[in-house]
């Protein structure tokens with residue numbers, strides 16, 4: 001029977017394999033996980049043919065992971081150089097910078113693998129292009145064909161979902177001239193529907209409330225003339241499984257709807273990884289990064305974008321509605337991550 005062993009890095013995971021299964025144990029597969037690496041290993045004498053056969057995709061991922069590990073290891077050798085000894089090469093300096101920005105080590109390793117021997121000249125541009133190529137951006141608010149396009153904003157408590165709904169609504173209705181309606185399914189927090197209604201009143205947009213999932217179709221019916229319906233949801237702790245299941249029941253009422261996860265820049269990397277892990281069960285279609293004005297460390301957000309492979313559409317950068325929101329491009333996100341890079 002193959003078993004899984006996790007570690008901060010490959011060396012630590014291997015030590016655990018050896019301690020449990022002995023020095024002759026063999027590795028079946030590797031994969032990056034939140035905060036490190038996971039090895040699947042089996043004891044000697046195990047029938048290798050009985051072990052699960054990796055698919056082509058898992059092999060490709062594993063080779064990418066191994067390359068990334070080697071890159072991280074090779075680049076970290078520079079850390080042992082004495083002060084005054086050979087200066088760091090550009091890839092080593094970039095690795096240190098990405099680490100200081102809390103970009104996940106595996107993601108950074110994958111980015112730097114093609115740049116490991118790149119010269120200083122033009123390095124920054126190549127690094128920026130690499131970061132940009134690793135994330136996707138797209139506009140999730142394209143109006144529907146005939147039927148309204150429905151887009152939910154979900155996420156942990158207080159990340160700025162309601163404020164962002166108002167900012168997006170203002171952009172679509174006032175700037176792009178679309179017919180926009182607002183729906184809130186957040187009757188959990190006292191005063192939540194009123195918060196959205198105030199924004200609706202200021203912008204002259206209809207706002208409806210659905211208390212239970214089965215109320216959603218009727219609420220949407222009253223907005224059937226809209227081209228875009230933005231749905232505000234209750235903030236949920238990632239630990240609140242019932243809350244997330246309740247949210248899923250709302251979303252299930254509207255097959256084909258967009259579901260955008262709002263992630264705040266001031267969330268610690270480890271907490272953000274947990275949020276991503278729990279909220280991905282809501283069939284997400286995109287991401288919005290909020291509160292980028294409240295941090296200068298964007299690596300965890302960038303890592304989430306790479307890991308989920310979902311398009312990131314907007315950044316929010318302050319409390320002002322509707323001003324403090326920026327549509328995102330991969331290049332803009334790459335520049336944000338490299339904002340303090342002096343390479």
Ligand SMILES: Nc1nc2c(ncn2[C@@H]2O[C@H](COP(=O)(O)OP(=O)(O)OP(=O)(O)O)[C@@H](O)[C@H]2O)c(=O)[nH]1
Pocket residue numbers: 156157158159160161162163164186189192233234235236290291292293294316317318319324
């Ligand atoms: N600095 C900063 N504050 C923001 C941003 N977006 C929202 N806020 C503030 O964050 C606080 C919470 O915003 P809400 O929009 O109510 O957050 P929410 O996610 O809807 O909160 P719940 O519904 O309670 O989960 C408010 O004080 C907002 O003004 C942002 O981009 N930057």
Ligand SMILES: [Mg+2]
Pocket residue numbers: 161162163186192232233234235
């Ligand atoms: Mg809210």
